[in-house]
Amino acid sequence: MDNIKQLHEQFRKKERRHAWLARSLQLLLLILFFALWEIASKKEWIDPLLFSSPSSIWDLFLAKWIDGSLWIHIWTTLLETGVGFILGTVLGAIIATFLWWMPLLARVLDPYLVVLNAMPKVALGPIIIVIFGPNISSSIAMGVIISIIITILVIYSAFQEVDSNYIKVMDTFGANKWQCYTHVILPSSFPAIISTLKVNVGLSWVGVIFGELLVSKQGLGYLISYGFQVFNFTLVLLSVLLTCVLATLMYVFVEAFEKLLIGKRKKS
Incomplete structure (x- = not known):
């Protein structure tokens, strides 16, 4: 019985680690997207008039x-x-x-x-x-x-x-x-x-x-x-x-x- 509880607890810990890893990667991907967008706009790799930039959007949001x-x-x-x-x-x-x-x-x-x-x-x-x-x-x-x-x-x-x-x-x-x-x-x-x-x-x-x-x-x-x-x-x-x-x-x-x-x- 103790072995079953131990295995169940190990499984739950593994699931929590996977969930945490997935959330972390999701957040990292989002940060990377906005960072690349900001850099591309500032360097004018993309048209800043058409695609704006995260910083400009944030300033408008605050205003x-x-x-x-x-x-x-x-x-x-x-x-x-x-x-x-x-x-x-x-x-x-x-x-x-x-x-x-x-x-x-x-x-x-x-x-x-x-x-x-x-x-x-x-x-x-x-x-x-x-x-x-x-x-x-x-x-x-x-x-x-x-x-x-x-x-x-x-x-x-x-x-x-x-x-x-x-x-x-x-x-x-x-x-x-x-x-x-x-x-x-x-x-x-x-x-x-x-x-x-x-x-x-x-x-x-x-x-x-x-x-x-x-x-x-x-x-x-x-x-x-x-x-x-x-x-x-x-x-x-x-x-x-x-x-x-x-x-x-x-x-x-x-x-x-x-x-x-x-x-x-x-x-x-």
């Missing part, structure tokens, strides 16, 4: 942070992305549930869902602007539309792949459809639902930023568009980097939420 003009754009994009992410995920899961509940409806809608999934959703941007108007609703709608279709398809497929023997056992004990759904279908599809959450983080950001590029007067997408218009590529790159940082933080939050749910499942 806008101090005068407070950046906050409204960050908050607007975070709000739109958060709402779009939640609506796209929840509505997609609800529709997937209806499709599982009503097989005839799933069969009728299947070709249309395939077409919608194949369609480049950004092409619907002008139509969405006409429907919702040139405001925050259009950006949120873009985030929802881009994430909802993939949510429906992934979660519904997970529902379909649940072992039918589990359903037969539930039927044997007289369970109704709702009990089969809550006790078998939903728990069995938990990994797919979590994967969908992670995918939807990126999709929601894509939809919202594109919506802001088209119509918004606030948000990081608007700053990207405005920076291009006035030929201020430092502002463009600052907005892009902020988008990357915020999207990463949102992804980390979803991962933490995943661990919380997994912990609760293990306890139950």
Whole structure:
């Protein structure tokens, strides 16, 4: 027994070392990238007007942070992305549930869902602007539309792949459809639902930023568009980097939420 504990502890230490090494290399790679970018810009190996430099981007960030003009754009994009992410995920899961509940409806809608999934959703941007108007609703709608279709398809497929023997056992004990759904279908599809959450983080950001590029007067997408218009590529790159940082933080939050749910499942 002691040998097993010893081996387990050695394995955990090895895993921690590998995790630490991976994080260190990731950080080193990031530092190396920005260092090379700074040197290339200062030495004019690349056009500093087009590609700017990390130091110029940092100076602009500090200036806008101090005068407070950046906050409204960050908050607007975070709000739109958060709402779009939640609506796209929840509505997609609800529709997937209806499709599982009503097989005839799933069969009728299947070709249309395939077409919608194949369609480049950004092409619907002008139509969405006409429907919702040139405001925050259009950006949120873009985030929802881009994430909802993939949510429906992934979660519904997970529902379909649940072992039918589990359903037969539930039927044997007289369970109704709702009990089969809550006790078998939903728990069995938990990994797919979590994967969908992670995918939807990126999709929601894509939809919202594109919506802001088209119509918004606030948000990081608007700053990207405005920076291009006035030929201020430092502002463009600052907005892009902020988008990357915020999207990463949102992804980390979803991962933490995943661990919380997994912990609760293990306890139950």
